[in-house]
């Protein structure tokens with residue numbers, strides 16, 4: 097029973113009928129807060145609660161009146177793509193006093209609210225915890241002053257609180273990412289890309305000051321993403337001789353032909369003694385010592401503005417929904433929790449423990465215990481710091497700095513280009529050079545390998561690669577199948593001791609083919625590693641491929657534009673086709689990020705009955721005042737129900753209610769500048785790959801993956817049985833667990849038909865429980881509807897596997 101509970105939960109529609117719940121945003125705003133508010137409202141409505149907005153944070157709670165208003169399904173329509181928070185945020189001094197909190201309690205009880213979702217930073221969450229601790233005494237006092245009656249005292253004797261961290265600073269311990277951080281990184285990276293081009297023209301140095309208060313996360317990650325020459329963060333002040341080190345670094349770079357330099361400075365940067373380091377101080381050092389033309393740019397609140405990134409929208413959706421569920425499941429004795437992100441899992445952590453740990457960072461910094469400060473910031477921070485430092489060691493081109501093997505390693509791409517590939521090559525090349533190894537860049541995939549297009553890579557060759565989209569080494573889809581002898585000959589000719597292949601499903605296939613040919617060709621007895629890199633996110637052995645995040649952002653942005661194009665047009669439905677092969681990752685995630693009404697994918701079989709239901713559902717939403725509809729479909733979701741079919745169906749059935757348009761996004765999904773996430777992930781994967789080769793003694797062939805926030809090296813042979821070759825899909829895909837959430841957030845209350853939905857909990861998904869969940873949901877559906885049998889995705893996949901056994905893998 098317990099294990100069943102751990103993998104899925106049944107969310108009964110209307111299960112918490114009549115419960116009062118309020119959501120508010122507090123402290124500095126951040127992008128993605130609207131997605132969180134929307135998810136809270138819609139999940140609460142789904143569960144039957146009466147849901148309220150509290151406008152202007154704690155101030156609205158204290159002031160009451162019009163600041164506490166009931167929300168409905170439509171009041172959160174069309175907000176997911178907006179920056180900031182549509183319900184307002186504030187900092188409120190009155191709430192810090194008991195008298196203010198007493199007033200706030202009275203206002204909540206009058207509205208029947210005893211469940212709060214707070215979206216804010218550490219201050220807001222601390223305030224919420226205090227409020228909860230005091231609640232019974234506040235209720236007692238209100239009753240004794242006859243401000244509330246005995247019934248109210250009894251009914252609202254307990255306050256439940258769940259927190260979500262909304263802040264661009266990513267300064268909260270316990271969660272990998274806070275809502276807004278990724279969007280802020282987007283703003284910073286766009287800005288630094290812009291200053292880099294003008295810096296190049298004028299051979300200037302740019303010092304960019306970024307926000308983060310006392311946390312260096314934004315500075316650190318943007319320094320990695322923008323190839324900064326130097327960086328200042330509060331958690332690890334520079335050594336006392338930093339002016340000298342900085343000037344040496346700049347001089348070295350200029351001597352190597354670099355025309356511009358970027359320095360990232362955190363607004364909270366300090367020296368070893370705790371004194372602030374400012375942009376003007378750094379500029380003076382540079383101008384006085386090396387006389388470089390230097391400018392200081394303070395990015396300021398630009399970082400907190402603009403549309404939320406796809407990541408922040410999805411994070412907001414997931415956390416908002418989880419927060420409401422946690423509130424409904426809370427018992428009077430249970431501790432208040434904060435919804436956190438661990439890898440790609442949402443987890444509940446004790447709110448006050450996280451707040452205390454967060455305060456511990458400040459304490460460690462005040463005591464100048466820098467190591468402790470870095471550790472408390474968490475694994476991801478420490479890893480990024482290590483990455484930055486590794487890539488910014490003093491340069492010794494192609495000379496050994498340490499002992500260890502001196503290898504000749506090949507790096508190449510196979511498959512379609514994807515953003516982040518270049519960042520991966522760059523860090524791989526540079527770390528290998530630092531360690532005294534040689535890297536040969538192999539151009540144009542297998543064709544280039546066979547033709548002998550090998551280039552010895554230098555430090556300078558990969559300068560500026562992190563911000564470049566596409567694949568600068570060139571890439572092709574050709575597989576090695578009929579070229580193995582020639583490949584073996586070339587690897588021998590160039591004395592290649594190891595081969596890194598960065599690419600998508602073809603890279604995975606190619607590596608498997610080469611690994612299987614080792615017995616016949618001893619030259620292939622070298623370590624080989626695949627770094628999954630494809631917008632489709634369909635490579636076995638990893639939860640996330642390089643390039644998928646950039647593509648998701650591209651699609652999300654295009655969906656925003658397409659929807660906006662219909663402003664002023666009466667009721668319109670857009671059908672948008674995404675790439676991904678048979679993998680529905682992009683369609684599903686872009687569906688969540690874009691607030692889509694439906695996302696059709698191959699993995700979740702749908703029938704004409706489902707399509708019919710969705711068309712009528714759309715019409716009923718329009719009747720309630722919704723103006724625009726968004727339907728996503730994966731390019732291979734169904735051969736017969738293709739985009740044209742769907743367009744005709746919606747056009748015909750929507751006559752008189754809405755018009756329909758279709759957009760096939762095509763290759764624009766593969767283009768663009770890499771997102772901060774792909775730049776940083778590419779850089780880190782390149783480093784992991786280099787480290788792996790440098791400590792290899794055998795001839796393993798592995799896939800370097802990211803699984804539950806850990807880097808994993810899975811032998812490619814073991815992955816064979818986890819792959820469905822004809823579909824180019826892994827057998828388990830973690831993100832399928834987000835499908836029920838997409839349905840709940842898209843479903844208008846006027847059309848709730850199902851009694852409930854099974855939601856897989858963010859725990860194991862590869863244990864077979866996921867299959868069970870789908871089957872159970874299938875049974876539930878069948879019980880209620882006389883529709884065509886609903887085949888589970890797993891059973892579809894199993895059918896294909898059988899086909900594959902009969903016909904052999906399609907290569």
Ligand SMILES: Nc1ncnc2c1ncn2[C@@H]1O[C@H](COP(=O)(O)OP(=O)(O)OP(=O)(O)O)[C@@H](O)[C@H]1O
Pocket residue numbers: 122123124125154186187188189190191192193216217218219220221222223224226262263264265
């Ligand atoms: N110790 C506290 N007791 C009661 N209320 C508090 C407390 N700390 C903060 N608050 C309330 O929360 C509001 C927001 O807090 P704060 O200004 O620290 O921002 P934050 O939530 O930490 O967000 P950010 O730092 O990202 O801007 C305060 O204005 C106040 O109303």
Ligand SMILES: O=P(O)(O)OC[C@H]1O[C@](O)(CO)[C@@H](O)[C@@H]1O
Pocket residue numbers: 124217263264265307308309363400
């Ligand atoms: O918006 P304000 O009040 O100027 O505060 C700015 C601060 O808020 C944040 O943007 C978010 O906490 C910090 O990065 C910054 O130091």
Ligand SMILES: [Mg+2]
Pocket residue numbers: 123217218219
């Ligand atoms: Mg704060």
